[in-house]
Amino acid sequence: MKKKIIELKGLEKHYPVFGGVLKRQVNSVKALDGIDLDIYRGECLGVVGESGCGKTTTGKAIINLHAPTGGEAIYYPEDGDPMDLAKMSNRQMKNAGIRSRLQMVFQDPTTSLNPRMLIKHIIAEPIKEQEKLSARELEKKIVSILEMVGLSRMHLMRYPHEFSGGQRQRIAVARAIAASPEFIVLDEPTSALDVSVQAQILNLLDKLRKELNLTYLFVTHHLLVVKYISTRIAVMYLGKCIETCPTDELFSNPLHPYTHALLSGIPNPEVAAEPNRIVLEGDVPSPLNPPSGCRFHTRCPFCIDVCSREEPVLLDVGNDHKVACHRQDVVKELVKEKFGIEGYF
Amino acid sequence: MAVLLKAQDLTTNFYTYEGAVKALDKFSLSIDHGCTFGLVGESGCGKSVTVRSMLRVIQSPGVIEGGKVLFSEKADAEPVDLLALTEEEMESVRGDSISMIFQEPNAALNPVITIGDQVAESFLFHRVAEMSQKICDAIDSGESYGLLTPYYRAMLGVAAKNPKAPLLKFCSQVPFLKWWDKPVKKEALQRAIKIIGKLGIANPEEIVTRYPHNLSGGMKQRIVIAIALACHPTLLIADEATSNLDVTVQAQILQLLNDLKKESISSILLITHDLGVVAETCEKVGVMYAGTLCETGDVKDVFSTPLHPYTQALLTSVPKFNQEGELQSIEGSVPNLVNPPSGCRFHPRCPKAMDKCSTDKPELKELIPGHLVACHHADRVIGGLS
Ligand SMILES: Nc1ncnc2c1ncn2[C@@H]1O[C@H](COP(=O)(O)OP(=O)(O)O)[C@@H](O)[C@H]1O
Ligand SMILES: Nc1ncnc2c1ncn2[C@@H]1O[C@H](COP(=O)(O)OP(=O)(O)O)[C@@H](O)[C@H]1O
Ligand code: SF4
Ligand SMILES: [Mg+2]
Ligand SMILES: [Mg+2]
Numbered sequence: 001m002k003k004k005i006i007e008l009k010g011l012e013k014h015y016p017v018f019g020g021v022l023k024r025q026v027n028s029v030k031a032l033d034g035i036d037l038d039i040y041r042g043e044c045l046g047v048v049g050e051s052g053c054g055k056t057t058t059g060k061a062i063i064n065l066h067a068p069t070g071g072e073a074i075y076y077p078e079d080g081d082p083m084d085l086a087k088m089s090n091r092q093m094k095n096a097g098i099r100s101r102l103q104m105v106f107q108d109p110t111t112s113l114n115p116r117m118l119i120k121h122i123i124a125e126p127i128k129e130q131e132k133l134s135a136r137e138l139e140k141k142i143v144s145i146l147e148m149v150g151l152s153r154m155h156l157m158r159y160p161h162e163f164s165g166g167q168r169q170r171i172a173v174a175r176a177i178a179a180s181p182e183f184i185v186l187d188e189p190t191s192a193l194d195v196s197v198q199a200q201i202l203n204l205l206d207k208l209r210k211e212l213n214l215t216y217l218f219v220t221h222h223l224l225v226v227k228y229i230s231t232r233i234a235v236m237y238l239g240k241c242i243e244t245c246p247t248d249e250l251f252s253n254p255l256h257p258y259t260h261a262l263l264s265g266i267p268n269p270e271v272a273a274e275p276n277r278i279v280l281e282g283d284v285p286s287p288l289n290p291p292s293g294c295r296f297h298t299r300c301p302f303c304i305d306v307c308s309r310e311e312p313v314l315l316d317v318g319n320d321h322k323v324a325c326h327r328q329d330v331v332k333e334l335v336k337e338k339f340g341i342e343g344y345f
Numbered sequence: 346m347a348v349l350l351k352a353q354d355l356t357t358n359f360y361t362y363e364g365a366v367k368a369l370d371k372f373s374l375s376i377d378h379g380c381t382f383g384l385v386g387e388s389g390c391g392k393s394v395t396v397r398s399m400l401r402v403i404q405s406p407g408v409i410e411g412g413k414v415l416f417s418e419k420a421d422a423e424p425v426d427l428l429a430l431t432e433e434e435m436e437s438v439r440g441d442s443i444s445m446i447f448q449e450p451n452a453a454l455n456p457v458i459t460i461g462d463q464v465a466e467s468f469l470f471h472r473v474a475e476m477s478q479k480i481c482d483a484i485d486s487g488e489s490y491g492l493l494t495p496y497y498r499a500m501l502g503v504a505a506k507n508p509k510a511p512l513l514k515f516c517s518q519v520p521f522l523k524w525w526d527k528p529v530k531k532e533a534l535q536r537a538i539k540i541i542g543k544l545g546i547a548n549p550e551e552i553v554t555r556y557p558h559n560l561s562g563g564m565k566q567r568i569v570i571a572i573a574l575a576c577h578p579t580l581l582i583a584d585e586a587t588s589n590l591d592v593t594v595q596a597q598i599l600q601l602l603n604d605l606k607k608e609s610i611s612s613i614l615l616i617t618h619d620l621g622v623v624a625e626t627c628e629k630v631g632v633m634y635a636g637t638l639c640e641t642g643d644v645k646d647v648f649s650t651p652l653h654p655y656t657q658a659l660l661t662s663v664p665k666f667n668q669e670g671e672l673q674s675i676e677g678s679v680p681n682l683v684n685p686p687s688g689c690r691f692h693p694r695c696p697k698a699m700d701k702c703s704t705d706k707p708e709l710k711e712l713i714p715g716h717l718v719a720c721h722h723a724d725r726v727i728g729g730l731s
Contacts, residue, residue, distance in 0.1 A: 050591035164678040194387040195618065199662040199674035221591065224621075228664035228672065251666075265596040267621025268666050269648065279600050280593045282547075283561040344666065 004076050005183055005215050006039040006062055011086065012070035013057050017288065030287045031057040033239035034071065036314055039183075041078075044209060044216040046230030046247070048223055048262070050284050054239040055219040059185035062217065063102045064090055075102075078182070100130055100179040107188040109168035113160040119146075119171055120156045126179035142178075148211075149174045149204060166197035170204065177208060183215045190225060202229055223266050227251060232320075235259050238287055238295040241314065245321035251344060253332075255323040258296050260335050263344045276341045294326065302327055302334045347420035349580060349612050350399070351375040355412035357391075357398045364683040368394045368407070370636045370690070373709055376580070376629075378420050381606060381613045383623035383644065385659075386633030389679055392616045395633070396582050399427065400443060401435055418442050418579050440471050444573035448585035450565035453572070454557040460568055461553025464537035467575035469529065473508035476532045477501040490528050500525035540571045544601060563594035570601070574609065581605075582614045587622065599626050620663055624648055632656045635680055635690040638709060642716035652712060652723040654697045689721065697722040 014028035032054045073085040093099040106112040149170040190198040234244040243256040264278040280299045297307040314324045352374045359366040376382045397403045415424035516522040542549040544567045587595040631641040640653040651657045661673040677694040692702040709719040712727040
């Protein structure tokens with residue numbers, strides 16, 4: 001039986017927009033508009049979607065980098081009662097001893113590491129918050145963490161700028177695991193890296209998850225990366241989760257038209273026959289005034305009347321597969337009929 | 346097929362306070378007429394420097410140290426060396442024969458001028474003579490442009506022959522007389538609307554009245570493409586033109602380039618770090634590493650049987666649809682080009698490196714017909730066989 005670690009229930013984050021002479025709130029950016037998502041212990045949940053769909057906002061909400069404006073983010077500790085992170089302040093989290101259990105690694109390792117701190121101090125910081133160690137023990141621990149991420153004792157007394165992008169991302173990962181977390185949000189951790197270095201980091205993250213029994217929320221816009229590293233995937237569109245299921249299921253049996261469009265849009269480095277593309281019309285609408293009904297209806301090739309009126313619910317269709325689309329039962333045939341696509345392998 | 350553009354031993358250095366960055370080292374490349382050529386490589390390997398050197402728009406600490414860039418716009422014409430042209434001649438090549446689109450559409454668009462005026466501007470810059478001729482013909486066949494029709498006819502007759510004629514310059518300074526180009530401006534705007542519509546933007550009449558900040562990233566990139574197409578380039582260079590866009594919008598732009606290729610542009614040089622984009626849109630590919638070209642040939646050949654160890658490593662390090670097992674990573678990182686590795690620049694990271702690799706720079710050799718590789722190892726293995 002899989003155990004939940006985080007459960008998002010109708011989580012909402014609206015950023016106010018001010019305007020007019022009196023600088024009153026005139027509207028709000030609906031970055032997250034009621035998102036439901038379960039994250040299980042030990043899994044790597046990939047979150048994909050186009051830029052601005054609210055992936056980063058989701059991650060930040062969980063580790064409490066901003067206060068959600070509605071909904072719940074429930075954390076289930078291994079021992080003890082569930083807690084609603086959305087209603088806790090940072091201080092309360094610290095007092096409950098769960099602040100350090102939830103960590104985040106950011107996209108750009110250049111800006112997320114303090115340039116004036118030695119590597120040794122960057123990694124010592126989260127350890128010191130947790131336990132009192134003698135200087136020698138502390139150093140021993142730091143070195144063992146550095147070795148875990150593929151660096152060594154030799155790197156202790158250097159500054160972040162003396163490292164390459166890939167090494168800096170290793171340091172950011174080292175800092176996150178130094179706090180002995182249970183859960184790490186990885187926000188596009190390889191997007192700023194070169195292709196040849198990306199593979200190193202992906203393999204490292206995968207190894208650490210298995211060795212340290214971590215749970216990841218892996219945010220990215222790159223579907224092949226997420227396919228490689230994740231055990232389960234959630235697809236987001238305009239502040240909503242529109243489909244979630246195990247990785248293999250998503251690639252072999254996608255149900256949402258948007259997921260179909262994403263999969264068919266992946267440029268595949270394997271040279272094969274001419275691919276059939278679902279090329280969507282237009283761009284992602286603004287989260288200031290998202291479309292009514294199904295948010296995808298303005299671009300959906302299979303939109304019918306009901307789509308613009310009623311919002312589809314995230315429906316469980318079995319096999320651990322949930323999808324929010326009025327026509328999910330016929331999408332497969334429609335895609336085949338209209339675009340001649342039967343599968344993506 | 347005839348060669349359109351050929352770079353030979355192109356060498357470019359950047360003189361920074363750290364020392365000379367040897368960004369391009371005897372770089373050679375050849376693009377055929379009618380071909381979509383993909384140039385791939387990791388960031389910092391010199392893709393942008395390559396095209397900037399070829400067009401001679403390299404930024405300041407950069408100096409082109411040597412080499413040739415042979416360009417033959419007509420298939421049977423004698424090639425000209427772009428590096429030997431005067432700045433004025435080069436300007437006309439840049440405008441009329443080769444256009445370029447960049448990664449950042451915001452940098453290419455002026456925020457305070459409407460979309461319509463910006464695209465029309467491009468027509469006015471490159472196509473005045475042709476448009477004037479068209480209007481003259483229209484007037485001759487009886488079309489009326491109001492009271493001033495005879496004046497327009499006289500002035501446009503001059504413009505059709507030489508848009509830079511002194512008479513036109515003079516009239517442009519004089520009140521009333523300066524309106525001679527009104528019909529041309531109108532025609533330019535019409536063409537702008539037409540081309541924007543053709544690029545798959547709904548409702549172009551309305552779009553031309555907007556300013557860039559009112560458009561989304563994908564739309565802006567289309568406008569930049571429209572501007573580049575206005576001068577009917579023989580070669581369109583797209584430098585990471587889709588890298589900042591989302592997958593679904595990238596798919597739109599790539600399809601657009603593909604359609605354009607069929608009807609209006611002769612050749613495209615597509616620069617990207619995404620191997621998938623190249624595999625799906627290009628016919629030929631060149632793989633760059635640290636300022637040198639490692640391998641070039643048909644996309645099918647290079648991607649299915651890569652011969653250079655770097656290409657091999659690169660292809661196994663990106664996740665694929667049918668990924669099996671672990672990704673293979675390339676150990677180490679991209680070298681600093683102030684002190685590039687001796688011999689083959691890839692040798693410190695190369696699993697196949699031999700003694701020779703650290704001393705001799707490998708030449709780009711045609712080991713299999715149409716498939717060129719610069720590698721001592723491949724040379725020994727393949728060359729040894731044949
Ligand atoms: N601090 C903020 N203030 C206002 N709007 C924001 C802020 N942060 C993010 N947004 C908006 O919220 C939406 C979702 O952003 P984000 O979660 O960063 O998207 P993603 O990570 O999926 O690209 C975007 O439209 C963005 O413009
Ligand atoms: N203005 C500049 N000053 C110094 N070095 C530069 C400059 N522009 C580019 N370079 C160097 O040239 C090399 C190639 O850069 P570039 O062509 O931009 O790479 P890319 O392949 O990512 O387009 C890089 O190593 C970079 O450091
Ligand atoms: S020349 Fe030598 S070092 Fe360079 S890629 Fe070939 S085998 Fe490797
Ligand atoms: Mg983000
Ligand atoms: Mg570049």
